[in-house]
Amino acid sequence: MDTKKICYKCLLEDLDEGKILKTVKEMIDAIPEDKRTDPEEYRRRLEICKKCDSLISGTCIKCGCYVELRAAGKNRTCPNTKDMWHL
Numbered sequence: 001m002d003t004k005k006i007c008y009k010c011l012l013e014d015l016d017e018g019k020i021l022k023t024v025k026e027m028i029d030a031i032p033e034d035k036r037t038d039p040e041e042y043r044r045r046l047e048i049c050k051k052c053d054s055l056i057s058g059t060c061i062k063c064g065c066y067v068e069l070r071a072a073g074k075n076r077t078c079p080n081t082k083d084m085w086h087l
């Protein structure tokens with residue numbers, strides 16, 4: 001069994017960028033496969049985020065999520081008033 005630890009009580013100031021990316025990837029890996037977005041759809045969502053004014057340093061200012069984590073959830077939607085991922 002995988003015993004990777006995720007710190008839910010850390011502030012960003014306690015993490016460096018490499019650690020943040022590693023933590024986000026670990027959280028994505030922890031999403032059960034049947035609830036995870038398929039790779040093609042995941043890339044499509046992130047390409048939309050990259051063109052969006054609400055993306056700041058990997059974070060969506062509409063919801064405060066790391067977009068790479070939010071996009072990885074199959075049933076997640078874009079928090080914009082008009083869901084940009086499903087126009």
Ligand code: SF4
Pocket residue numbers: 048049050052053054055059060061062067077078079080084085
């Ligand atoms: S508003 Fe939607 S498209 Fe824009 S950064 Fe946030 S999740 Fe991505």
